[in-house]
Amino acid sequence: MQGGINVVLAPEQIATLWGIPVTNTLLMSWVVVALLVIIAVTMRSRLKMIPSRFQTLLEWLVAFVYDYVAETLESRAMARRFFPLLVTIFLFIFTSNLLEFTPGIGSLGVYRSWGGPFIPLLRSVNTDLNVTLTLAILSFLVIEVTGAVTIGVWRYGGKFVNFRGGAIGFFIGIVELFSEIARIISFSFRLFGNVFAGEVLILVVTYFLPFVGPVPFMAFEIFVGFVQAAIFALLTLFFIRIAIAEPHGEAAH
DSSP states (O other): OOOSOOOOSSOOEEEEETTEEEEHHHHHHHHHHHHHHHHHHHHHHTOOSSOOHHHHHHHHHHHHHHHHHHHHHTOHHHHHHHHHHHHHHHHHHHHHHHGGGSTTTTTOEEESSTTOOEEESOOOGGGSHHHHHHHHHHHHHHHHHHHHHHHOHHHHHTTTSOSTTHHHHHHHHHHHHHHHHHHHHHHHHHHHHHHHHHHHHHHHHHHHSOTTTHHHHHHHHHHHHHHHHHHHHHHHHHHHHHHTSOOTTTTTO
16 A cells, blocks of 8 residues: 555546446535535524524524625625525535545545555545536626626627727727636636645645644634635625626716
8 A cells, every 4th residue: 555645636436327427526515415405404494483592693694694795786686586596605615615624534435456546435525626617617607697687698798899999998898708708717726726725735734743733724724615615605796796787888878
């Protein structure tokens, strides 16, 4: 068996399902979704008309976030539409990052052959670029479709293909078009890079300073995981606000 630090960039395949490869990050994503569903169902069954202190705190947090979304979008109707999506994105990313430090994640697995590489059964979801890229594409599609539906396809497209503003307006529109597409890369690689770098850092610290050494770094990575989840959800919110804004010069008319 190999010793030392072993860093694997791509997720490992552990099985196949109807010809579809099942990786350890995919299996971990099922665990995250199942956990969130169980927590949601459990909390829903325990709601009371006379709330406890914990329920009061949760209701206050939900109301605070909802009001912030409504204030940002300047519409409570739009807030009702996008609030569930934004909160789901945050909870999925943060829960995935939080479970990264659960005992057994990354440490329980099998050796496919004697002296072969170790294959963990579960691996942190956001260390898979496929997952973060999928989340980025989902966010991108929601932003673009919302903009097109809200202000109209032609008016929304006029933000990127603008012939009325002369050469400068046309050039600015092309730059905005490329910046829109670049969001997919920035969304996915920001989340993937931070989470994967944190996992490697914990692995290195654990190798050289086991037991006590990783504890402060784990606490810091939990904070980073929260921040990354919040940033992903907030950027989605802000870009939706930008998408539903009128094209340049339309407000004056």
